[in-house]
Amino acid sequence: MRTILLPNGTTITHSKQGQPTIQAKDESSIAFGQGYLAALHRMWSMEQQRRVASARMSELAGAATLGIDRWICRLGILEAVDACYERIQQDEGYHSILTSYADGVNYALKKDRKKSLGIEFKLMKCLPEPWTAKDSVRVLVLVSWSLAGNWEEQLVRMNTLACLGLEQAAMLETDTWERGHRSYQESARGVQSAFAQTSFLVEEYQEIRRRAGLLPRRSGSNAWIVAGQHTESGKPILAGDPHMPLGLPGLFMENKLRSQDGKIFAIGASIPGIPGVIIGRNASLAWSITVSGAITAELCLEPVGVATYPKIYPISVKGEEKAQEEHVNWTAHGPILPVQHSGFDLALSWTGHKGLDAGSMSGIWALMCSQSGKEIEEATKHWGGPVLNLLWAEVERQDGNYGWKVIGTIPLRTEAFQGFLPSLSSTDEPWQGFIPAEKLPAERNPERGYLVSANHRMTPADYPYVISHEYMSAYRAERIENLVKACITNKKYTIEDARNIQIDQTSEAAIDLRDIIVRSLAGKEEALDQKAVQSLELLKRWNGALSTNSSAAAIVKMTEDYLYHLVADQLFGLDESCKDGWLGNGHTPINPGLMSHWRMREVLLTLILTRLEEFTSIASGEWDELIQKAFKQAIEELSRRYGQSTDLWRWGQIHKLELLHPLVQMPVYEQLSPLLTGIKMLFRLSRGPYELGGDEHTPWQASSYPVPQKYQKHPKRLWATAYQPAYRFVASDSGRIYSCLPGGISGHTWQIWSTNQLTSYLRGRLFESSL
Template sequence: MNKMSVKFLFPLVALIMLLIVLDRKVFMVPPLGTFLNPFIGVVQNEHTSNRNKKVNLEVSQKTEIVFDDRAVPHIFAGNQKDMFFAQGYVCASDRLWQMDFMSYISAGRLSEIFGKKFYVHDVIKRREGMSNAALRTLKYIENDQETKRALDSYTAGVNAWIKSLSYADLPVEYKLMDYTPEPWTNLKTVLIMKYVSADLSGYEEDVPASFLETVLGSEEYNKLFPNYYVKKRKEGFGIQRILDSLPVNEYINSSFLESSPEIPTGDFNPNVGSNSWVVGPKKSKSGFALLCSDPHLNLSFPSIWYELQLKSDEQNVYGYSIPGVPGVIIGFNDNISWGLTNGSDDVRDYYKLEVKDNYSYYKYDGKWIKTDSIIEEIKIRDDTSFLDIVYYSKHGPILSDSRAGDPELKGYALNWTLHDPSNEILTFIRLNKAKDYTQFKKAIEYYKCPSQNFSYADVTGNIAVHHQGKILAKKWKNQGKFIMDGTRSDQFSTDALPLDKLPYTYNPDEGYVYSANNNPYKSPNSPIIYGHYKEFRADKIDSWLSAKEKLSIDDMKTMQMDNTNRLAEVAIPVFLQKMPSGESKHLQEFAHWDYKYNKDSRIAQLFEIWWTKIKINTWDELLRYKSHKMRLDDLVLLDMICNDPDNKYFDLLSSEKTENASDIIDISFNQMLKDTTTGSNWGNLNKINIMHLSNLKEFSKTGIPLGGHPQALNSLSKKWGPSLRMIVEMSDKPKGYAVYAGGQSGNPSSDEYDRFIDAWENGRYYELKFFSNIDEGNAQAKYKWSLQ
């Protein structure tokens, strides 16, 4: 028997004594003894699970998980139950803390982790009705046995992984924040779906819009904020205003708005959205349909996407899942492919209430109606729990009262389609195994909130795009754009558009379809619907696809990485025509510019300054009002420059002269020349931050200089952008090419944490390994797990 070395013994004893002393928590710092323990602490997180193993688990048949050279799991199961179990198990192995943390955010439970400083966040989440909506939705969707089986199996798989963990195995975030994972539940999955829905529900302009409409009058307001779409004109660029024939409902005045709040706009960037387009066989060089999808979302570590393949006796699907949710959200199978863009419809409405008896009653059509109430327990770490009463009117939860909530929202009810029970999970379960267009259409019928555009292609060459969701029908002009009167029944409606009224395009003569958060309600027979639609990227896609007779996969890659600012591309020729003639070096540069916002471009930064000055000088009249936070549409201003150059808004308040559009362009140009930032290139100013969900900088990647722009197809802006780029060729055996911003692992110590970032930054794609059977998978396996 070997004796222990004395030289080793003394350091070991000293280490043990130190760990005992340090093994206690001080304020929000984790117990350092446990945290630094080399046998179970943070050091253990440097080890990864990239090795072969066999595990005895609750599967009915042997299930194989093959990991390829990019750590993408390919699950081969004998049935759906085992497949979803394996998905939950493997996803938890890579992303447990992320999925768990997202459920805490959605439920308004961050105080349980971080203490009292997150109490306000949790109150707001509870007051918004997120937790209650998730509970009601779970009860609703579990009535569908197909959904319940998938959820139960996925949950069992996650819990099997959790049960296998010792403290040493816990993700580093649990150790840093000094808490442990609780058992996974079906409710947590629903909370994540609500979290994503809330993130995609847009931003709020109801209050500033109401004030501005009062100041300007309805006619002037509608000129500045029209419902429109892009119209190609022979004489130049312009917009087509949609005739709104709905009746007028006059109720907004200074008395109604006297005590109205300033509703926060949040971090949502309305210029950043998503792109998806599909090229049919007649325009494809290969003769097969090509589907492209690049959803523009918040860029984060770990990524919102988790790549995998799911194969059972009922399906074979490849794509991108959301950690914590069963199935593939964007992807393809043996027969069809699909992509997503945000529908951009306004799905949140605010109602001003008249209440009495401490919110026990609210007035409705002259009668006092008793409010409903829910007691929400907000647990606070190292402190006493807070019991909050959330009151509900028929419109929705009352966001704030004298006790708690945002004081700016006192007495307002939120009506949000997210509150209504719906089964989006079933949409993706059915899409994953859909075989044709008919099954695709049936699957997306279950999708309600928020509205999405589903693009489609199949192996037989059919292409389509469908606008899908629960969209409230409008009864009167501008309904939902402004704060509404909660005392009147004529202002409240829950009637949704029937499915046959939702816009779609199927196998058009042009041979392609596209969606980029643009207004889909533009045919003469479309209903009047309002939203935060953006047209420039859609117009660029249309221009790209119509210009070439045949398109290849390389063309699709070039399009997704295109840094051309469509606004600049349309505006510069107009500006140069309206500018006084001169020999300015910068004018010559603009005349020969390719309009690309590449990271090394200096002229891109000049145009950014020029356009910003034009906006400030044009809208100086509006900056005086409380509603100055309203985002005036760039396209409306450009249309005004092109087609109404003598509009009164071009006349500067600070000048005695009467200016027109040409004057504003010239004045703004000279102001641009004097700007101190004109020497910078675009990459020095367009720095992208990919933050860890906890905002820990050590786990983040910040200050990445990149090209792109919100008005370009490569739509990048600080912390938003193309979270995923995917291209699928629908040949007899579909071929996929993709990259996403992140990596498969949620472990910051793993090489797989940010492995794809370099490829994502530089426009490189990975060829996706879509295996037909386990033998193909085994032949290219880096390592594998067997569940039995």
């Protein structure tokens, strides 16, 4: 074990696995030690995040990242940071925590300045500037923005509306299946005439996406709790695995924090640059989070010529003597985005512009110190963004309480159609207040004895406010719930049960698609060639497990990919912008992927199953033709790539995970340049690829990132480039936690602690530790 003694008496001890324990006298010293630890292991990650949030990446990377810096200015990220920090300065207690954290970072920078703070600084020929409390705010605001992609979904809906018309577009919205088409129509009529064309986006959007790996992206997550009445110990067990696109290093690092004054006694995952533990446990409680999809950033139609106030942002670019300038016009609703228009401008309204994320920063620290459900509610009362589902449990108490609550600041909307599409400018304020914290959706100690959250709709049908229109498919949540119910029906639920659910790779969505394929081909076997017949027989016997060695899984997923693109062709014809948006490709380098990619897959299956006569964009009789064509194309590609025998086809061959460092990250469908390939190999800036099971609908989340239409047949398009568990953990009684990171604690590629947990992660193993 390695022990570090800091000048204020704080000690940091690393276990054999690299898990650090910080022991200090009080809260301030804990924050100092956590800042030092973050700088020791993840200084480049912190440097990158603060530079991105400050529109200063081009100072290091040159013109390659100029588009990112421009978009940071256009989106109002700089103003959000200023507003957030101004609020935090008014909270003297928490501001002192941030200052102590910054002092710890800077002590590490001073102590280790002559040593290597990371190979990245040598490659970029720079040294980090001193860290400040405001830099921590920058990290939090950037994370908050990465989960606020609703405005881009509104652009997709506008495109879809223009292409398909009001009635047909409404049938592609999950909410309208429950509420009828009226909601969508009321929203659409007000803005339909404002935008008649189908392409709103400037070419630059497309050009700068390839550097998207420099920034966080929207994510999902799993979390569930089983009540003490169903467990061996009689105490609740909580499991959590937040999902993010994986890289080296990962987003999270694990900390164990102990203060001598007894105020802090916690273990779990933190985000380098932000003090506290965001998911984990303390002496009384365990908690985890999932993304709620709440509408916190949306577009507002402003008449051209509305009163604006311009801002000019200078951007320094490496190798250029004169700074570039970005000009952005602001209205009362927010910054005007650079899109094509017809008599209107698009302003971006985001809760972050009001500085409301300040409550989230202090809330992370207060949450870590909470000892009861009541204290958790108080700690998160002023939470701003990102808006999350918080699951918590009193894991040390016999039949302990447990619950779920949405935390965050959400604009108040009482009409079902609000938030679907851009709103019309009518007031000086973008929203008429926010949903009161005490009225946000919540549930405590349900009679069923468990809670499950997996980015699906959790609010009851009669809830009076609009939270989101971007809920993900319920398949993953339903699979987890079914596994939990199976565990508690005839026996007591255990830690091992929780771990097994986390790594389950059965997809109910894939089973539904399998059944659709089989029914579509029923009675047509004589017209199929031998490989198609063999493939069909494999599907009939398949149990739905997307394991790496499954031939049937490869057939179903390849068919799904072709079907999704065929449907896009049928709906949008030659309009590439509409296709790419509907397929889930984002419009900026900040959020290059959209939730609609996964949401629309559920809608697609529903349309196939119901064969609605009203959905004339694809006639009822055309669905079978599309399915059969997709199946044929899938068989042809698998045969061409892996051989004529179906025994040679495996899901793991076409679904792989490669962990890349941000310096060499690009979307999987683009090839690295020879220079970057050399750097990647020389400095070990990647690991893999590894064959991976599962998909976006399995508890083991392993989704593929959508690719533009022009890359539809790229051989790597189905690689696991999107969301995977960024930290797995299970919390139980006796101070125990079982956890695993997808890489390790360290961000230094040459250290053993950078990848020492990777093999265990890929095998679904967890390491036991305790407070």
